Amino acid sequence: MMKEELLQKTTTHFEVRFNAPPQAIFLSPGRINIIGEHVDYNDGFVLPAAIDKYICFAITSLETDECVLVAEDLDEEYSFSLTDELIPVKPMWANFILGGLHQLKQKGLKLKGFQLVFSSTIPIGAGLSSSAALECGLIYAMNNLFSLELSKQTIALMGQQTSHSFVGVKCGIMDQFACVFGKKDSALKLDCTSLDYSYFDADLGSYSLLLLDSHVKHEHLTSGYNVRREEVETGLNIIKVQYPEVSSFRSCTLSQVNSLRKELGENLFKRCSFVVKEIQRVNEAAYSIQNKDYKTLGKLMLETHDGLSRDYEVSCEELDFLVNKASAVPGVLGARMMGGGFGGCSINLVRKKSIDPLIENLSAAYFEKFKIDLSAYQIQISDGIHQVK
Numbered sequence: 001m002m003k004e005e006l007l008q009k010t011t012t013h014f015e016v017r018f019n020a021p022p023q024a025i026f027l028s029p030g031r032i033n034i035i036g037e038h039v040d041y042n043d044g045f046v047l048p049a050a051i052d053k054y055i056c057f058a059i060t061s062l063e064t065d066e067c068v069l070v071a072e073d074l075d076e077e078y079s080f081s082l083t084d085e086l087i088p089v090k091p092m093w094a095n096f097i098l099g100g101l102h103q104l105k106q107k108g109l110k111l112k113g114f115q116l117v118f119s120s121t122i123p124i125g126a127g128l129s130s131s132a133a134l135e136c137g138l139i140y141a142m143n144n145l146f147s148l149e150l151s152k153q154t155i156a157l158m159g160q161q162t163s164h165s166f167v168g169v170k171c172g173i174m175d176q177f178a179c180v181f182g183k184k185d186s187a188l189k190l191d192c193t194s195l196d197y198s199y200f201d202a203d204l205g206s207y208s209l210l211l212l213d214s215h216v217k218h219e220h221l222t223s224g225y226n227v228r229r230e231e232v233e234t235g236l237n238i239i240k241v242q243y244p245e246v247s248s249f250r251s252c253t254l255s256q257v258n259s260l261r262k263e264l265g266e267n268l269f270k271r272c273s274f275v276v277k278e279i280q281r282v283n284e285a286a287y288s289i290q291n292k293d294y295k296t297l298g299k300l301m302l303e304t305h306d307g308l309s310r311d312y313e314v315s316c317e318e319l320d321f322l323v324n325k326a327s328a329v330p331g332v333l334g335a336r337m338m339g340g341g342f343g344g345c346s347i348n349l350v351r352k353k354s355i356d357p358l359i360e361n362l363s364a365a366y367f368e369k370f371k372i373d374l375s376a377y378q379i380q381i382s383d384g385i386h387q388v389k
Helices: 003-018 092-106 130-146 152-167 176-179 221-243 254-259 261-291 294-310 316-329 352-370
Strands: 024-033 047-060 068-073 076-079 114-120 186-191 197-201 207-216 331-339 343-351 375-378 386-388
Touching: 003 024, 003 047, 003 068, 024 130, 024 176, 024 186, 024 221, 024 261, 047 130, 047 176, 068 092, 076 092, 092 130, 092 152, 114 130, 130 152, 130 176, 152 176, 186 261, 197 261, 207 294, 207 316, 207 352, 221 254, 254 261, 261 331, 294 316, 294 331, 294 343, 316 331, 316 343, 316 352, 343 352
Parallel strands: 068 114
Antiparallel strands: 024 047, 024 386, 047 114, 047 186, 068 076, 186 197, 207 343, 207 375, 331 343
């Protein structure tokens, strides 16, 4: 579904449900991460970009405290009053909205009730951060609707806090930041500690980024994610004891990690060496994009996948299969799993004219091996959250 169709569908649904056109419409994008996986919570750098898959919000403010949320794709509604104590509830999707409102209330900001219909073209469970698009899109809409004067950075941080407090995922800041700060045809190099960022021209010329959705979501995602966070924290503390000058993984060298292999034990050693190498790869990838050196970018993506699969152990059989098959196809410069892991998408750097044959070959091979239909998403790098005039 194209952007125009999404806007039309959401607006029409709003008009039918509430007997009036919406006051405002917002688009909140999903995101890809070109490179820099599992380093956003490790003081690293990441290289994400917003994409042309969106959640569309059609919304009208009210003069009461009543709020009506309509999740059009799920055919579900949730109503409440802003005077209620806002706590996590049963329909999971509502928590991405309630969490944001809870924080706005905590800041003492003046809100009114509203009617909201939202609909999405971001594939759920593909690792494209539909959750960040939902939580940040809502806060952004409130900010515009009620003139709250929040900065873009504050909106991103409040989105992250929503995931922590209402959804129970201790995510880093990357997804929310990319969603809010995305810029057309630009990759965003983000320092996850200081939140300094810079844009790199990512008009890829005769190449394109292609996502292949494995359509698997192994159960380990939330638990595995939180366990990895604990493992690297433990590892870093061991490193700091031996090397007091190390304040974070960013100031840690590979030789320091290698020298503590015995103290760390094999498991923590693998986790920590992945993080140190990945932080370095992001810096190299940003320069590769800037210099239009796509061959090096592809090589770095393959190295990242190898590290995620063997050392960080967050890949799965299906993603390894997709990456190995794709990387053997002429015209593919790089491929890797993207996101938290245990399922979701692979991201592939492909010559444009090789895209169709690649999809055809891989779809057949993937179905033969796993009896699962593969989905392919050709994406464009787009602007972050914005109001549609």
